[in-house]
Amino acid sequence: MTNTISDVGDAAGILAIGTNTTEAHPVIGFEIKKAVRKGTKLIVANPREIELVRHADVWLRHRPGTDVTLLMGLCRVIVDEGLADASFIAERTENFDSFKESLQNFDLDSVAQTTGVPRKKIDEAARLYATNAPAAIFYAMGIAQHSHGTDNVIAVANLAMLTGNIGQPGSGVNPLRGQNNVQGACDVGALPNVYPGYQAVTSEAIQKKFEAAWDCSLSAKPGLTTTEIIDAAHRGQIKAVYIMGENPVLSEPQARHAEEALRKLEFLLVQDIFLTETARLAHLVLPGVTFAEKDGTFTNTERRVQRVRKAIEPPGDARPDWWITCQIGRKMGDRGFTFTSPPRIMEEIARLTPSYGGITYRRLEKGGLQWPCPTTEHPGTPILHTEKFTRGKGQFVPLEYKPSAESPNNQYPLLLTTGRSLFQYHTGTMSRKVKGLNVFLGEELVEINPRDASALGIADSDVVKVISRRGEVTAKAKVTAVSPAGVVYMTFHFAESPTNQLTNPAIDPIAKVPEFKVCAVRIEKKDTRLD
Template sequence: MANATIPEAPAAEERFDRVAATTCGYCGVGCRLETRAIDGRIVSIGPLDGPANHGHTCLKGRFAHGFSRSPDRLRTPLIREDGELRPASWEEALGRIVAELERVKAAHGPDAIAGLASSRATNEDCYAMQRLIRAAVGTNNIDNCSRVCHSPTSFALRRSFGLSGATGSFDDIDHAEVGVLMGVNPTQGHPVVGARIKQAALRGCKLITIDPRRIELADYGEIHLAPRPGTNAAVALGLCHVVRREGLVDEAFVAERTEGYEAVEELLEGYDPAAVEEIAGIPAADLEAAARLYGEAASGSLLWGLGVTEHMYGSEVVQLLCNLAMMTGKVGKPGSALLPLRGQNNVQGSSDMGALPDTYTAYRSVEDEEVAATFEAAWGAPLSRRKGKTIPQMFDAAVAGDLKAMYIFGEDVAQTDPDTAHVIAAMESLEFLVCQEIFLNETTKYADVVLPASAFLEKEGTFINAERRFQAVEPAIDPPGEARTDFEIIGEVSRRLGHETGWETPWDALDEIARLTPHYAGVSRERLGSQGLQWPVRPDGTDSPTLYDTTFDRPGGRGHFAPLPYKAPGDAPDDEFPLVLVTGRILQHYNAGTMTRRTANAELVDRDVLEVHPVDAARLWIGDGDRVSVRSRVGRIEVEAKVTDRIEPGHVFTTFHFPETRTNLLVGQSADVNTSCPEYKVIAVDVRPISEQPSFVPVLADGD
């Protein structure tokens, strides 16, 4: 480059015509991102130095933006006519929605209508949706997809500590001597937190991983426990047993800060390591070592994910984890946090915003007269004091003929919810279904009206990440074609149903949320800045990185020990279904794959596979790459096998990212006893090879 002239360096922005700072819409980590667009298309996304991501992001946040201009994006409203969806004007589509909802309401009452908000949407979208359903329709039949992932976490944290959110921040990982990961695979599901945990481990943080699969972080940890799916409660009780037996209980913390410990002490007698080994199949010595490591450490954080919650007793296991933290005094201190890794970007926020059948914002009951009266006054509409239906209850009611119309936005229930056949029966039973989506999907096949909405890259408002952090979302590009933002659409439907919100922008809704919710009182667009605000936020804008440093948020200020014994999961292997299937997700794809499948991520991974242990594979004559049949008590799918020792013998694992696999056909009706979160993690199955070469099919002995 001899003597070559280097031009004056322009600012980086000059390459792009629109640059925005926003918050990632993939997963609950909440990375701060800079989006860069040219001619209305995103060409690049890079990380900003946010509190959760510290200048890093993953391949979804950084690269998987191409879906936003995919040719099959919905660009115009659609109306079903003679069984087919045809393009329609907004006027016609909205007119149809209003006419149908009014007809159903007049004929069957408001409780025959239900709405679903989306954990991918902004707080303001979700808040607008619950206001529409409550004030414009007049029912509490509003729920959101956190029902099927972290509702048990929310329930349990409220029971044990008082507030429905992580007790600390991701930064606690950097200060923890020990990290316990149960039923969570952060390097796949929450990649940036996964990377932070891995770096912490490389710096000396000792990891205990508890998962039926040998997750990647197990390779960086001290101890890996692989319990049988559905036995987390026994493991948690066993850890508590050993902590107590070895004298590692923080007696002062238990005495001064908690209640109910005596009942737990009695219960723990039955869970010595030998008993736990019997139930969970983990070596007693490993359980003891794990309990000592956590109990003896000066600081330790507990992280969990859907491997804990999506069980019949998921909400109880979370309470048991709270017990463990309280016994050792490891809550409310730097490095000692309980951090549920929330699945979708706004799982925390969609529930915080009251898109739930039993609560308004900040989990205040619809049965609470004072709260209901506050909202009635603010909205100028009479509000029901009766709890609404949860998502599974909505489907049951639809099949039973009690629920006639649904308005679903940003959720593909026919792909992601359990027992697909039942969900489809529910969709078919409805007289009227509205889907507000960015693509046609499995659920829109049953829709009467489909409205073209916006992706997170086109939205304005806020998300709340897994650290309870409100963060600003700014549009990187405009919605394509005639598509509109969810906030605009919901506001318009509300208006046409006769309920005027008076908001012009999502920021007006945020102001209303802050005004009507003491826990979010100090939240405002101006205060969010680049670092966001962790609720509770006081009126002066002071936020709360750590909860419970001096007192719990329960009556009397004490944490609650729940004496909950181990109970067997809803499904169990038997002679006909000898293997246990666990479902989950992988790094390259996000949930139903609606977005990631429409990007080059699909070049990296283009199918769901079934992980099978080599021992089982040999026994079943399954080779790597073979197509296999997977049959459960409720359904059957075909998928490609991958032979790996990441999984234990007797267990198999697959994902649900590709609609052609229809993994959720296999999942039955079993659900969490307190929150009806489905048991996606324990499904007894029968796996057999399907070979194009019949000679490879094993002869199944029938005795002769």
């Protein structure tokens, strides 16, 4: 997030696109609804009638995968009606003219046609966003998980820059990070192309810095992403994988392929708190501990580094994950793993990561710190880009509409989109152990519009097969108008109905994010008598 959770209430307008905030980020959902209650205008762009729609001033029910068109349409209205922030554009951005030029490709009637959103609503939403300043944009995986996810993110940035909604309380571009420490894992370099603090592996200076710090030699070539690792394993190129606290057998797209790949490995080390679907395939399983049994830090979606504190002893012989990794490092003869506690590790992170430079456990005792926090005197940075962008001027990028990699056809007439439920978390490793949460949602439900359901002779709670080009999954149907006709929806929390065996591994060429939000499926009522 460019901004903080606590300034949600400062927004006069909010555009929530590709985020089912009340399910996936419930406490931010509270804040958005609270703001609306106090007069903030809310625009919700979502194909599904999510809870926020009830609180929205305008609901844009666009077709899955048409976000770029929708956002460019909004920009078009804003430019056409003279609602753009000319001084912000002049002072803080560049390349506006060619962007403006590119808007000519987004004739509003065809925008309405592509997105399925009536033109009147597009006009209304654009005016609402542009005239209620400051306005904040919230988005989540509904923007990112597309084969053109990077374009979606750029489109969001274009819209914010166009109206000068950057760098002040209540404005900003606010991606909501899905998991508790996805931000932190990225920050400290758990990515194939960057070292901690997003320092590029391709930079010679950076490489030298880390080689010196770690007393080793490093590769200057970016590595493989998870999805690519799986593919490489499937091909037999990758032979050994060390997995800490992840469950790709359920979380990867085309999950059956992922499972096959992991089975082919010569050595799979899985470190986890439960014997997950992935751990079951491992050659070596190491028992890690939960957040309650160790010290450390998580970095939340607003870049706030916060303490995790050990509250109880681990069960049996389970050990903190940092300790396990360090022990392996030491066994392998490296002297860089002599850390005696997490604060010592943070000292090294701070030394090598400019944005974490001022973060110490002592400071965190008083509360979280938002990076960039380069020095121990620096108070942290609640709002990014207040005076300039990281690259200096904000760059407008002209865009064009790219359809999703897969579209419904005769054989696979429905469009499957996926998301999260409030009552479960990711692949369910933790949340499904909680009986009460399973009372609310204990099995996969395929959300299907009554129109499609009646055409297929499917009634609520019927068992159905959802079939894509990559596999088939069985689950109960939930007949509801929450999903529009032609679109079905599933979560990916349940191993019994592994939704990601259906999803499309087509990835965004830059962000390498798979297209979880759009794939083509067909649904068949399962004849339970035969089973």
